[in-house]
Amino acid sequence: MKRRSTVDDTALARLCDVLARLDGSEAVQSFLEDLCTPAELEALSDRWCVVPLLAEGVSYRQIHERTGVSVTTIGRVARHLEGGAGGYRAALSVRSAAAGGEPEHLAR
Incomplete structure (x- = not known):
């Protein structure tokens, strides 16, 4: 790359x-x-599977144990979820709307 x-x-x-x-x-x-590439798809998928867990307040250690995603990647996703461009929050809202409502942790 x-x-x-x-x-x-x-x-x-x-x-x-x-x-x-x-x-x-x-x-x-x-x-x-x-x-x-398959590696890029894996990285994108890994990051996305971490986002809802972070939004739910799951600890880094628990996320790592559930997903196998590195704590470094989890930390990077967390930083962008809180202070990034807003893309993760927008995607969570789309995901939530598709599921029928906005979870409490997204209401701000």
């Missing part, structure tokens, strides 16, 4: 636009499987 010090905002915006326009989770999954 290429390592750069900055993200090309235009390219990222184009990628986000395509993701937003895909029709349904199956199309998104197919796109991600074509776009990402």
Whole structure:
């Protein structure tokens, strides 16, 4: 994978636009499987499975024991959940709405 010090905002915006326009989770999954390596998909999936557990207040140790995700990754996700760009919170809201309501820990 290429390592750069900055993200090309235009390219990222184009990628986000395509993701937003895909029709349904199956199309998104197919796109991600074509776009990402298996290791990248695993990293993305690991991070996402940690998010709801952190939002529920599960300890890092318990999350690690349940998921096998490293404590370092859990800490990184926690930092972004609390002080990142808001993407994790937005995704949790979408997940919650799909499940029929907003959990108390997301109401702010």
